[in-house]
Amino acid sequence: MTLHHSLPHPPPKLFPSTDTLLRILCSQRPFYPTHVAAFRRIVLRFYRAAARDLPWRRSHSPYHVLVSEIMLQQTHVNRVIHFFPRFIAAFPDFHTLARAPLHRILRLWNGLGYNRRALALKHIAQIVLSHYHGNLPSSPSLLARLPGIGHATASSIAAFAFNLPTLFLETNIRSVFIHYFFPLHKKVHDCQLLPLLKLTLDRKHPRRWYNALMDLGATIKNHYPNPSRRSLSYRTQSPFHGSPRQLRAAILRTLLTSPASLASLAKACNTSPHSLYPILHSLQLDGLVSFSRGRFFIP
DNA sequence: ATCCGGCCGA
């Protein structure tokens, strides 16, 4: 079965019809399980035909799942694929990561983006060792207390590492539910999606279910205008070129090579020390950069 | 409401 043939029909041809699904799922009609089952068949049939073989799916180790989930925040799967195996090879467990110097971690992170995630990951490893006996907690509420982990990441870790039936939305899952249940709506709130997510969740196999939803959502976006555009939570981000964060990234890349003075940093980044200073300050506040004896460096 | 990275497919 080709990918094309395994792809579900567009909204007007849905089975059961979108209106029927929505009405039934939102009501308390006694026969809604039939329609829940129909939707699950659509998703799982697609998954059986076109499941992605991703490196982080070959292990359910909480550490592996944690690293992958942090890397995947606002980052395409196709990019993470190249970083995840190298990172795991260099830092195979919480102990190794916790005691690794930040500059070594950032060196492997270079090119992945959002460098604060790497720092958060190291902090998480230290907390897991000092407060959880080296074992990542499984409850989403505890996970969400860790730095760099919000509700979505906490719930997905619980689902993928511990196979717990958590509820969470991210862009691929949003796309699936908006595509099927709100094909004509313009501004869909997450509150409208959560009841449907809860009703259709496969509580016996949450891990497989969420993998299936994400694969289907990613594929839908390749064949239709991005349904998540019609989500209220959808935001376009500020341009990167010429922005402070571009300079910020340039500073970190420079310091990755060696410590540098303010003057040499400005020269390397092709800008003035004056414009560099507030950015260096923010980097220090984040803990990504330190200063000692006239030179900036990555700890 | 803003900031935080960097790349790649269309």
Added chain:
DNA sequence: TCGGCAGGAT
């Protein structure tokens, strides 16, 4: 050339 990405923190 540009949109958008398995979001989080302030």
